[in-house]
Amino acid sequence: MADExxxxxxxxxxxxxxxxLMQSVRVDGVRLSRAEEHQARGEFLNRIVAQEGRDVIDSARPR
Known part of the structure; x- marks a missing residue:
């Protein structure tokens, strides 16, 4: 769960x-679509948040 x-x-x-995602983003040269479900470590999600802001992540649940 995200810490505020x-x-x-x-x-x-x-x-x-x-x-x-709420919108498509490009991180480390990789484009992630908002239309798909993705899997990644929290470290990568934290990079997305640092680059795009917290609102770009629509939902995230531990796997």
Missing amino acids: TPGSQPYDPATDYVFR
């Missing part, structure tokens, strides 16, 4: 998540 404390990492970096 300012400056914190919202996702546990070592946990695997299944997530959906």
Whole structure:
């Protein structure tokens, strides 16, 4: 679950998540579509949040 404390990492970096996006994003040269469900570690989700903001992640649940 995302932590709302300012400056914190919202996702546990070592946990695997299944997530959906509110909009398509490009991270590290990889385009992620909002139409698909994705899987990644919390570390990657934290990079998305740092780049695009917290609102870009529609949903994320531990796998």
